[in-house]
Amino acid sequence: MPDRPAFSGSGGVLSGLGVSQGRAAGPTMRMAAPPTLPPPRPVSDPAAESSAVAGALEAVAADLARRAAGASGEAADILEALAMIADDPMLLEDAQGRAQEGMDAAHALDAAFAQHRDTLAALGGYLAERAADLDDLKHRAVAFALGLPMPGLPSPGHPYVLVAEDLSPADTAGLGPDVLALVTERGGPTSHTAILARGRGLPAVVACKGIMDVPDGTVVGVDGRTGELAVGLTEQEAAEVQEADRAERARLAAGRGPGRTADGHPVKLLLNIGSAEDLRPGAEGVGLFRTEFLFLDRTTAPSFEEQVAAYAEVFAQAESVIVRTLDAGTDKPLPFLGLPGEPNPALGVRGLRVDRLLPDVLDTQLDAIAEAARKTGAEAWVMAPMVTTTEEAAGFARRARARGIARVGAMIEVPAAALRAAQLLRELDFLSIGTNDLAQYTFAADRQHSALADLLDPRQPALLELIAMCAQAGREAGKPVGVCGEAAGDPLVAPLLVGLGVTSLSMAPVCVPAVREALAGLTLADCRERAATALA
Numbered sequence: 322m323p324d325r326p327a328f329s330g331s332g333g334v335l336s337g338l339g340v341s342q343g344r345a346a347g348p349t350m351r352m353a354a355p356p357t358l359p360p361p362r363p364v365s366d367p368a369a370e371s372s373a374v375a376g377a378l379e380a381v382a383a384d385l386a387r388r389a390a391g392a393s394g395e396a397a398d399i400l401e402a403l404a405m406i407a408d409d410p411m412l413l414e415d416a417q418g419r420a421q422e423g424m425d426a427a428h429a430l431d432a433a434f435a436q437h438r439d440t441l442a443a444l445g446g447y448l449a450e451r452a453a454d455l456d457d458l459k460h461r462a463v464a465f466a467l468g469l470p471m472p473g474l475p476s477p478g479h480p481y482v483l484v485a486e487d488l489s490p491a492d493t494a495g496l497g498p499d500v501l502a503l504v505t506e507r508g509g510p511t512s513h514t515a516i517l518a519r520g521r522g523l524p525a526v527v528a529c530k531g532i533m534d535v536p537d538g539t540v541v542g543v544d545g546r547t548g549e550l551a552v553g554l555t556e557q558e559a560a561e562v563q564e565a566d567r568a569e570r571a572r573l574a575a576g577r578g579p580g581r582t583a584d585g586h587p588v589k590l591l592l593n594i595g596s597a598e599d600l601r602p603g604a605e606g607v608g609l610f611r612t613e614f615l616f617l618d619r620t621t622a623p624s625f626e627e628q629v630a631a632y633a634e635v636f637a638q639a640e641s642v643i644v645r646t647l648d649a650g651t652d653k654p655l656p657f658l659g660l661p662g663e664p665n666p667a668l669g670v671r672g673l674r675v676d677r678l679l680p681d682v683l684d685t686q687l688d689a690i691a692e693a694a695r696k697t698g699a700e701a702w703v704m705a706p707m708v709t710t711t712e713e714a715a716g717f718a719r720r721a722r723a724r725g726i727a728r729v730g731a732m733i734e735v736p737a738a739a740l741r742a743a744q745l746l747r748e749l750d751f752l753s754i755g756t757n758d759l760a761q762y763t764f765a766a767d768r769q770h771s772a773l774a775d776l777l778d779p780r781q782p783a784l785l786e787l788i789a790m791c792a793q794a795g796r797e798a799g800k801p802v803g804v805c806g807e808a809a810g811d812p813l814v815a816p817l818l819v820g821l822g823v824t825s826l827s828m829a830p831v832c833v834p835a836v837r838e839a840l841a842g843l844t845l846a847d848c849r850e851r852a853a854t855a856l857a
């Protein structure tokens with residue numbers, strides 16, 4: 322490790338959980354929460370309220386138009402369409418009419434947007450789907466009228482460190498190139514915010530207490546490995562942090578070749594991706610293609626053709642690809658499925674269990690994967706999430722094989738499946754251990770919960786023991802058993818997993834260089850010794 326400048330910052334140091342390696346420094350910008358409407362205010366000057374209404378709508382439209390100009394493709398189209406809605410003269414007329422009748426500006430806007438929303442919803446079809454967008458616009462306009470920061474992702478026009486209480490997968494997926502790092506007050510190490518940040522190579526710190534009190538524009542240094550945040554850096558110090566990060570990334574990226582220990586024991590280094598855009602050179606294939614990230618934030622099901630195109634794009638560019646079938650539910654809600662609400666969703670219908678309610682979804686997806694493989698000449702490997710019993714594994718394998726899919730496997734995310742790994746491998750060709758969920762279900766600890774991070778630590782002996790059982794079952798069956806949870810991308814944990822006997826490690830592309838370096842520095846015997854010590 323090179324020397325690291327130890328800046329503490331004039332505003333002191335905050336700490337959280339470092340969940341995505343790398344360092345960055347820059348001014349903070351908070352993602353404000355939607356405003357709460359205060360009780361109505363008595364109005365003495367209706368004309369002033371009416372012009373405040375116009376000012377708020379103008380500001381929202383101008384902000385969206387500016388963001389559209391800085392975006393491209395679909396994002397730009399969406400932002401432009403939203404700007405046009407905020408500019409709609411009928412909306413303005415309605416809100417101003419209410420202000421003239423004595424409503425304060427915030428309530429007049431709130432009521433006019435609600436009216437507009439009802440009208441769109443009643444029209445049905447595509448326009449009804451757009452009704453949800455009006456809520457976002459309303460929050461922005463009302464916040465402006467109340468003198469509060471506009472909710473949603475900020476767009477200050479310069480690079481910044483994004484600060485939020487928490488981020489949804491959709492927020493994180495929509496981040497622009499001006500975001501230097503993410504810091505959230507809530508969230509856990511295997512939450513999807515952390516996963517998406519790693520996918521983007523963005524340094525990230527979660528569970529950082531006190532971050533929401535740091536005023537916007539404060540220059541902070543973020544260390545996504547240690548979880549430390551230096552508050553109040555000088556420009557010079559910030560530039561040094563950025564430069565040190567660039568140098569460290571360049572040094573690690575110079576490492577090449579397949580994954581192996583110092584004595585040549587091969588361990589495949591694979592990528593976790595959400596779409597073809599995440600592919601990077603330097604790995605030995607894709608170990609986890611999270612297909613649900615293609616379908617976040619949609620209200621209609623992706624068609625067969627759309628899916629074939631998305632899978633074929635990845636198959637055409639990567640050497641070997643393990644596609645995971647849709648993993649919906651709990652922390653990855655997919656509105657187009659229209660699943661009923663559940664009192665205890667993490668223990669409910671999620672992952673492969675969605676098939677119990679909606680079998681067509683899996684059938685269409687398997688058809689599309691098989692068709693994409695045929696079109697591109699790729700050998701498709703497919704696995705299902707949240708497999709729990711041998712019967713589920715056998716049923717999934719039957720349906721995939723019936724379509725000519727070459728290799729069929731399961732994720733091991735539920736302790737019951739780990740305990741029965743040997744039996745599962747009689748039905749399947751491979752296993753891939755999802756340590757994020759396996760830890761959640763082994764320790765009965767919500768993976769998003771920032772106060773339970775110690776229980777979710779992948780070095781917990783009970784988790785390692787389950788991993789060892791799966792690896793042994795793989796050895797005995799002569800079939801591959803990998804890890805594709807976030808633990809695989811941690812250079813301190815990866816050697817333990819190798820010592821336990823796993824045959825591949827699949828991780829965010831940004832993690833590959835450091836894991837390659839960690840393995841190259843240890844023999845297989847060193848890895849086994851570390852694993853034995855951790856188990857003991």
Ligand SMILES: C=C(OP(=O)(O)O)C(=O)O
Binds near residue numbers: 609648756759
């Ligand atoms: C890789 C995993 O799946 P996801 O994080 O997408 O739930 C896991 O649970 O470890």
Ligand SMILES: [Mg+2]
Binds near residue numbers: 734755758
């Ligand atoms: Mg999982």
